[in-house]
Amino acid sequence: MKRTVLPVIAMLAGISTAFAFNITGPDGKLDVSVELDAEGRPYYSVTLDGKTMLRQSPLGFESNIGSFTTSSSIVPSEVRRVEEHYTLDRIKKSSVDYRANEATVSFETPGGGRWEVEFRVSDHDVAFRYRIPRQGDTGAIYISSEASGFRFPSGTTTFLTPQRTAMENWKRTSPSYEEVYTADAPMDAVSQYGRGYTFPCLFRVGDDGWVLLSETGVDGYYCGSHLSDYRLDGLYTIAYPMPEENNGNGNAGAAMALPGYTPWRTITVGRDLAPIVETTVPWDLVSPRYDSANSYEPGCGTWSWIVWQDKSINMEDQKAYIDFAHEMGYRYVLVDNWWDTQIGRDRLPELAGYARSKGVSLIMWYSSSGYWNDIEQGPINCMDNPIRRKAEMRWLRSLGVKGIKVDFFGGDKQETMRLYEAILSDADDHGLMVIFHGCTLPRGWERMYPNYVGSEAVRASENMYFTQQACDDEAFNATLHPFIRNSVGCMEFGGCFMNKYISRNNRDGHRRMTSDAFQLATTVLFQNPVQNFAITPYNLEDAPAVCMDYLREVPTVWDETRFIEGYPGRYVVLARRHADKWYIAGVNATGKPVTVTLDCLAKGEAYTLYCDDADRNPVRKDLTAGKKAPSVTMQPGGGFVVIR
The missing domain is CATH 3.20.20.70 (Aldolase class I)
Structure with missing residues (x-):
């Protein structure tokens, strides 16, 4: 692992008395502007290729030692270039070269309180966190809430799952991050429980692009956060845990020694969905908390x-x-x-x-x-x-x-x-x-x-045992996870059923509505270094041999991930590389056939295709690409895997 921080020659909009400051990503297309409004409240905004992705969004927090939501000035640091190479065998990409520009913006409240916002901007990711220095003799702080927000342009639609009210559901175990998603909903739709939304949160900003919100670097020094319900004028804010969580034990805010940092809030931005699927920002911004003398095998x-x-x-x-x-x-x-x-x-x-x-x-x-x-x-x-x-x-x-x-x-x-x-x-x-x-x-x-x-x-595979509705919704949910939940972290889903019925005897219980080829595709689409599949010993006799042979060989770690095409809630096609072998997988939730052209296959290249036949039975075909790029048609509720 190598991290380099270098100064960047940049134009600052004044150093000590300015009321605006800009920092851009390395390629100059992603831009963050920080400013104060007429009342001295700090805001930031985000544009990509000149298109507004986030409008003026508030910064700041409330604490037991004062309010840190206003300032008399903006004092930006010099912009620095951050370059780092690291390897990690348990995420979507095993070798990462991270490049970003970094700057710290300092504020001072009317009462003399000092606080800073550290920004990192790469080509497709914005991240910020607060740094709080010692306040005179005060060496500790309790943060009760944040003003930190995300204000979207009008016409933005959402792909969100609600935060469940605490101490509800089975055995009073909520919130457990296992609620359902809605797709392409209007911003002003009220969350199901009135408690906001679980990270990560995906937004489509009209025809201008996509934004994925989340956070990273949360450890024992802070609480986990989520997104508030929609507020007026396109605004969502950071929300802290409910006081009722943990059966009411413990504070709902965050306590830290000073100087201290909050976690990073992350904003992944793309004109299309590739940056959302391929981002490594959750890991770019953190470092190992301890060295290990052990090795762990995926x-x-x-x-x-x-x-x-x-x-x-x-x-x-x-x-x-x-x-x-x-x-x-x-x-x-x-x-x-x-x-x-x-x-x-x-x-x-x-x-x-x-x-x-x-x-x-x-x-x-x-x-x-x-x-x-x-x-x-x-x-x-x-x-x-x-x-x-x-x-x-x-x-x-x-x-x-x-x-x-x-x-x-x-x-x-x-x-x-x-x-x-x-x-x-x-x-x-x-x-x-x-x-x-x-x-x-x-x-x-x-x-x-x-x-x-x-x-x-996530609302994982076990729900298919418990309700037919989960089986009916399986394809829809599978086309969401690569863009949202699995985009920011390993997802222990426990899927890939070969049973037609989710029961021991495979004759009754809830009926699986997706094809066997669909199930094979999820082994590639859903990323987790240890995959505990939902197959059973009886599948050696009652499942197609072509599927069981595939499941003997599929890897669980990947060296590279690429988005091919798709739309959340409709269909998705991804490619993942393990060593020198590429796996291209897709699933379809549209209710009608979807044809995918495999442009990545060169003329004369040999490949293996697992797909559905006309009756949705799984077949394996060993093929060679011709002069014209080959294609594969996904049946409704079906899928495919190409290995090349």
């Missing part, structure tokens, strides 16, 4: 619970899934809730030993536990207490367990962010990977924590 896994549910957490079924993982050449088996009682702690060494004999490693489920919901699924009371947690992790390591999945967290308060970080840090001390479910959005965590391997934070 790979595929099997998972009985997703189709066979709670009753499958027994020794016989788990050994069947271990045998299945061995047959598929997979690294992992995820053993879900109730294992402490339905298998028993005293028999876990036997199960772990059996897995080792098959060349397979276990990932064990835990409740996050604590005082914030009504979960009874065990093991409980292991992960919230540092003394018990370390002893548990030491025991798991002695058995050769390679990871844990921790579920059912209590919200986005700072104390919960501390728990996430503590679990990750202690797990790394014991060589354990960590997956989070029933949880918040990861915010740069793939780079911050070397043993972090994914979060749910």
Whole structure:
């Protein structure tokens, strides 16, 4: 990893008394303007190629030591060039060259309070955060709210999912980032629960382009944020956790020592959707929180619970899934809730030993536990207490367990962010990977924590077991995630069903509405370094061999990602490269056939196509591109994968 900061010769609109300042990206097309209005309130705006993407949007925050929302002047620093190269094997691109321009703008309140806004502008990303110096003898601050906002031009439409009211839903576990999306909605539509929207948030700015909002760098020193409901005149603002989260325990704001920084708020901007899909801004702005003496292996896994549910957490079924993982050449088996009682702690060494004999490693489920919901699924009371947690992790390591999945967290308060970080840090001390479910959005965590391997934070595949509506909506949702949720972080979705019916016997239960080729395509479209697929041992006999052969070979990490074409909620086609092999995948939610031209294939190039036949049965074709670029037609609810 190499980071270089160099001065840039730039024209500043005055240094000490100016009321406007501009910083542009390296290619000069993305521009941020910072100014004060007549009342001394600071605003910023964003343009791309001269088109307004964000209008005058407020800056500032409220705290226990004063209001930091006004200033008597703008004092910008010299613009600096930031250049960094880093490698990371768990995101959409393994080798990243980050280039941006950086400047800090200083403000002073009428009462003498000092605060700064640090801006980073690359070719398609804007990021800002607040730096708060010591205020005289004051060395600590509690931030209760932010004025930070995003004001869109009129006519903008939204692709958003609502933040759920705290302490609602099953076992009082919300918010869990598992609500449904609406597509192309007007800005003034009220969120479902009146609590705003979950990051990330996608906006279409008329015909001028797209904007994706999120945040990164959140750790135990701050709370997680979301987006407020729509306010007047195109404005949304940063919203903090609800006081009711964590069963009312802990503050809803953020406390920090001074000098201190807030997390980065990120704004990804594109005239088309390629910058949205391909952005690396969540990881460009953060750095590792600790070094690791361990190495962590990505790979595929099997998972009985997703189709066979709670009753499958027994020794016989788990050994069947271990045998299945061995047959598929997979690294992992995820053993879900109730294992402490339905298998028993005293028999876990036997199960772990059996897995080792098959060349397979276990990932064990835990409740996050604590005082914030009504979960009874065990093991409980292991992960919230540092003394018990370390002893548990030491025991798991002695058995050769390679990871844990921790579920059912209590919200986005700072104390919960501390728990996430503590679990990750202690797990790394014991060589354990960590997956989070029933949880918040990861915010740069793939780079911050070397043993972090994914979060749910989405309405994931388990809902297809529980409702037919989730099966009916599967195609629609799949065409959203590459543009929104999965664009900013690993997504532990747990998909790729080969069952026609989401049940153990594959004859009843909710019916899958998508084709088998669609399911294969999601293994490429949904990115997570450890993929626990929803396939079952019976699929070796009742699923098409062409699909099972494909699933034996599909990688889970990627060296490059490119957007090909699509529109959120309608269809999507992406290309991902693993080593020297490209996987091009698409799915269709339009209700009618969609034909995609494969311009990336050169004349004479050999490729393998997995697609639907006329009856939506999966077929494999080994082909050679001709003089005219080949094409593939996706059936409604269908998909394809090309390997070249």
